[in-house]
Amino acid sequence: MRRGVLTVLLVGLLATQAYAADSIKIAITGPFSGGSAPMGASMRDGAKLAIAEINAAGGVKVGAKMMKFDVLERDDEAKNERGALIAQELASMADLAGVIGTVNTGVCLSGDKHLQEKGITKIITPAAGSASMTQWSKAKVKDLSIFRFAAHDGIQAAMVVEEAINRNYTKVAMLYDSTNYGVSGRDDMVDQIKKQGNKLQVVVSEKFNIGDKDMTAQLLRAKNSGAQAVLIWGIGPELAAVANGMAKIGLKTPLIGGWTLSMSNFIDNSGKNGDGTLMPQTFIEEPITPKAKSFIAAYHKAYKVKRIASPVSAAQGYDAVYIFAAAVKQAQSTDTKKIKLALEDLKEPVQGVIATWKKPFSAWNPDDETTHEAFRREQVVMGMVKDGHVVFGNDADRQRLIKNATSVKGKK
Amino acid sequence: MNQALMQMTVSGALMGLVYALVAYGFQLTYATSKSINFGQGELVMVSAFFSLTLTDLGLPYYLMIPGGLLFGVVAGLFVERAGVRLALEQKSEGWILMTIILGLFGFSAAENIWGRDDRPFPTPISSDPIQLFGISITPLEISVAVGVFMIMAVIELFKRKTLLGKAFEAVSADRDAAELMGISATRTIMLSYGLSGLVAALAGILISPITTVGPTMASALVLKAFSVAVVAGLESGFGVVIVGLFLGSLESLTSYYVGSGWREAPGLVLLILALAVRPTGIFGKGVIRKV
Secondary structure, eight states: OOOHHHHHHHHHHHHHHHHHHHHEEEEEEESSSSSTTTHHHHHHHHHHHHHHHHHHHTOOOOOOOOEEEEEEEEEEEEEEHHHOOOOHHHTTTTTTEEEOOOOHHHHHHHHHHHHHHHHEEEEEEOOOHHHHHHHHHHOOSSOEEEEEOOOOOOHHHHHHHHHHHHHOOOOEEEESSSSSHHHHHHHHHHHHHHHTTOOOOEEEEEEOTTTTOOOOOHHHHHHTTOEEEEEEEEEHHHHHHHHHHHHHTTTOOOOOOOOOOOOHHHHHHHHHGGGTTEEEESSSSOOOOOHHHHHHHHHHHHOOSSSOOOOHHHHHHHHHHHHHHHHHHHHOOOHHHHHHHHHHTTOOEEEEEOEEEEEOOSSSSSSSGGGGBOOOGOOEEEEEETTTEEOOOOOOOHHHHHHHHHHHHHHH | OOOEEEEEEEHHHHHHHHHHHHHHHHHHHHHHHHHOTHHHHHHHHHHHHHHHHHTTOOOOHHHHHHHHHHHHHHHHHIIIIIIIIIHTTTTOOOHHHHHHHHHHHHHHHHHHOOOOSOOOOOOSSSSSSEEETTTOOHEEEEEEEEHHHHHHHHHHHHHSSHHHHHHHHHHHHHHHHHHTTTTTTHHHHHHHHHHHHHHHHHHHHHHHHHHBBBTTHHHHHHHHHHHHHHHHHHTTTHHHHHHHHHHHHHHHHHHHOOOOOGHHHHHHHHHHHHHHHTOOOTTOOOOOOOO
């Protein structure tokens, strides 16, 4: 009897092990509820769409076997302490191939160290401020298993300043929220103005607090100083209060700022006052390339929506999975350390919905965190709010993407 | 520059009227029962969410308003019954904790029922600015001012002209004497909580189109309203309007002329000054205790 039980247990153990070795175990984490949920949930859904496609095609070929993805979902609720708990849980899993996700910088700061300790490969997407990567360069970490797949604040600030210069503005007002995110965004923009030749004069620099609804004072100062554009760094609800305040006092200059201006809680709360607002985007929900068309159609169909809550997050989640799958294929292993090495040196280009990724990452250099950052200036475009949607802000960007897509096809 | 001064004064004053309306809700219950609802901000927020739900169900704006106000009255009566009445009967200060707890309960309920996002509140009143003497003002903001003055005028008239209102005033003046005259203090306090709930609901409906609706929409507002109530004195309905207007304008002028980081400073300075110099409030009556 006893032997019988033991045999059953042993067989069971072997069976689960065999099962584990047959699949690529990947965790998707992010805020799936609460204020950051539009980003977290869109990222998760985009990533799961990619995984469903890969699994439907049989999976990734590792050795002689075709391996399918096995997904673990964890909701960090945008809370740092939840993020730390989840990271500890994931770090204790011996057979985990990797992690994709995280929206909030604080969650990265509290959780990623546990993954890094065990050398578990993580691709951060869709957001998180610069600190999520600079924490490693500042600590002079020699070997890093954390990668980032998002347009970092530096690129975004550069584009915001560039846009204002391209429009021949000379005087701008700068508004930012009083959080870390807002203040570092302002610093990035001020830096960029210097770097791009001091062509812009900041006539007003004003801050606002989370929860502020009346921005009349800041905006009236901007108006009276003759600012030609308002450059802004903040998040959804306060950005909407600024857009509504600008309409009220008749400040008809464009609002240009970080990618958070594409969040649904900005677009919905500002209504028509948000029209014309410009922000850097990695993906625009317009079917301009065959790949984008099939992605948008598949997303709408799978999740029964007419508008992706955060198209940028969805597309980044989708592409991150394909890049991860390419690394598994190249490593010929589900061992997270081997996948990390493969990610640092991807041989074959990965065709994603945002771009065709050629060597997105390289070996980690603590003096240059862009070695583990996939996005460069050319993968980011300027988006504009129009009638409740984000569309291309500059037609040149749109044409460039169409051209890129067709040239890749031509090569094949 | 003069125009900026005018613009900031008017914009601030409008915000100040909303502080005054919430403060008026404190004042109503304090007058009759010497107790206030520390969950007044949550009452504003929950009523706003309820009204939003009515709108989402397809009710037109002008029918939604009475629905929202009725909800406010019921919620106010509930607070009185569940959190205040027993404490007052036992002459204990338990109502402080009870109203805070009811407020927290309302906050969690709102998060779970309606979610944590800020949501727009549809209104037929235009938010396109019009120019009045060189000042930009939106019809929406005017509707806030009209609404605040109207409800306060109605309640003040009710207190002065009707029998029930006179009972209200009598209990406010001297509860024990009023009871000896055959006025039920319990019912009058119920009435004051009902009115206070009504005022909170109206505040929610009026400001939501401007501020959006979310669980934290009233947390900053209620602190300002509290300053207004304390500075004005909890005895005077007229006083809260004056102090509300003054504080609102002062805040907005400070953030324009001194800097947006100093916005909260005048309210706090005013509060400290009032507490130090005139603890009963500028418009408060000195309390005479006969031994």
